[in-house]
Amino acid sequence: MKTLRKPIYFVAGEYTVSLGTGRPEFHPKKPRPGLEHYIAEAGRAVLAHLPGPEAIDEGVIGNFMAARFNRQGHLGAFLSLVHEDLRYRPSIRVEGACASGGLAMATAVKSVLSEQADAVLTIGVEVQNTVKAVYGADILAGAGHYAGERKQGNAHFFPCRFSERAGAYMDRYGVERTWEAMGRWYEQAVLNARANPKAQEHTNALPDPFATHQQSKPNPRSFCDHLNVFDCSKVSDGGAALLVASEEGLARAGIAKDQAIQLVGLGHAVGDLTAPPEDLTVLDTTREAVRRALAMAGIDVREVGVFEIHDCFTITAILTCEALGLCGPGEGADYVAAGNTRRDGATPMNTGGGLIGYGHPTGASGVRMAVDIWRQLTGNAGDYQVEIPADRPYGLTISMGGNDKSVVSCVFRRA
């Protein structure tokens, strides 16, 4: 089993507003900030916690598809937009579809473990509202096996892949209970977003989000067979950033230990992009990444007090509860419907709104998750703060790319 050869800390987490439909300041036809803005905004917010740019040795930028959304590659070379003194620092862009943010963190962690750096500015960014939704769906299909799967495709590639999963789950475990759980997950996402001023759904004023979801049942004219629009994560622009540091890097940053979280488990697993899922109701790559992260941490999932999971669709959250081992196969729907994952539940998940409530700037999401865990474990989560039980002091993230193909899972505890 792998171990971490030295202590690794995550500190100074920040993220931008998730901009897109739902945000009052979003207008589809008005000019909006670009990639460069979000990298600078998120990075400078971290820098504001530090004595200066000399506290940063390197940069890592996670991004999925700026190449097509913005015609821009080579994002590593935007690091010095954060501060001009960062010029000539090593910096790299990493990508693994919607797990790009998780991979940015894994890359930063390895850089610190390698002793090539003591403090890595880790940024995730995506700007997606540059194209119409139908073109955006084609762009996001590059997270799957484009040359293979896209042929079976349609204008809503990924929603349909997860709709197939929802259909299979409903077939095996019951339509009504699954549909109810999906509605409850949507309701929870909205309630959490209302407590997070940066969330895309922050001003969502639906009197009863659960009822609204339930009334919008997919039918033969829907865009997917088993999902409605409320089941989907948002199309978002945004950035997230934090500092990954060694003991020395933390001291140089002048940040007290009680404002840091320590990484104690890291699991990274990658499936075969060209192969369909073996069982549509199982997230096998997620399960493997989580198993590795928990094994490295030496803990059981029942010791985790707060979670950030990849709810690209409501059904994914249900399947993830099972992949985490919080409940058995087919029990995820009841687990969610019973309220376990709400802020006042036994295992709070996506407390700031997650991909459906906060939003899903794809390359940023993995980093945003770690920021929310950092906030929760250090008491910086404001209106969406939950109580972390003393006997369950850990936080866990799951950053997933594609249809359960690249997964990075991290386990943290307060330092």
Add this chain to the structure above:
Amino acid sequence: MKTLRKPIYFVAGEYTVSLGTGRPEFHPKKPRPGLEHYIAEAGRAVLAHLPGPEAIDEGVIGNFMAARFNRQGHLGAFLSLVHEDLRYRPSIRVEGACASGGLAMATAVKSVLSEQADAVLTIGVEVQNTVKAVYGADILAGAGHYAGERKQGNAHFFPCRFSERAGAYMDRYGVERTWEAMGRWYEQAVLNARANPKAQEHTNALPDPFATHQQSKPNPRSFCDHLNVFDCSKVSDGGAALLVASEEGLARAGIAKDQAIQLVGLGHAVGDLTAPPEDLTVLDTTREAVRRALAMAGIDVREVGVFEIHDCFTITAILTCEALGLCGPGEGADYVAAGNTRRDGATPMNTGGGLIGYGHPTGASGVRMAVDIWRQLTGNAGDYQVEIPADRPYGLTISMGGNDKSVVSCVFRRA
């Protein structure tokens, strides 16, 4: 100054044919292998040196623009195309424009140094002949600051950026000697490619490549002011791969030390993508990356016996000789024209043809360079083998992205 905390070996280097114009098997209208093919071909060629897939802990894939050339992201999840048993292994795609291959190696090195892996299959890949040249130029412009620079742009974005450098160099140091040196570099690239059966220019039958270059002087109707087509690297499809390993990883691979090269210096520097070069005749980011690599190795550049440099254009090679410190400012043209960089010269460069002779499958080039250094230092370079002097036992690579913006330089010696 940074050091490498444990020995790192590069072994089992392989690359595919560089497919594109010039190769007899290339036909612009006939079907060609895709990304998946090159990842599998290059990766399996490395695997053939190993006892089996159990000798590989992780994968890293360097790629620049599959998102636009092939509409495909998420290349890390193609690792198991190399062998199905690699499923669930950690794998990541990294990108830094044309330095993506160099960044893949730096990432693999850090993974081994971090002790999260003992052996990393490191692959570079690009498939560019999917679009017409004019669209390709727009795609490659994503290596610069697209939103900023592209406005000044034209249909040949990068050739024109380096044409500006050539023009500035000619203005300051003389047109004729610069033009002659550019022709000599082209001639050298062709002669070296003729000795490398995988090279795109392998069957180039020009009776006098130097004369052909010299006769094709840019004029007001040329696509660039100061470059002709012979000055440009090729549009290529191809893959390159090798294994980056610790002492334990090398033993597990069953590879004898005399078939390995050891990394002794690593320099990674990144400039500001949004800023124009301060001096068009100077590659300042390259100079900084090389300085770091040589400092870590604790050697002078005069101890290096063989080089692989990023000759995206002939002028870049001239500027790189100066950035390396092999000669002073303005002396690079004479240095090249005098034959120093030929296989029989004092400092052989790009012995297998480089980006102009072998070809430039962009994301693969950085890895391909290390493969050529591995071949030279271990005596596996076949018809393009050079003699490595005992007092200059080092090999050096320079993988550059954009207009001297991301640079990874490595120094190796035979293990």
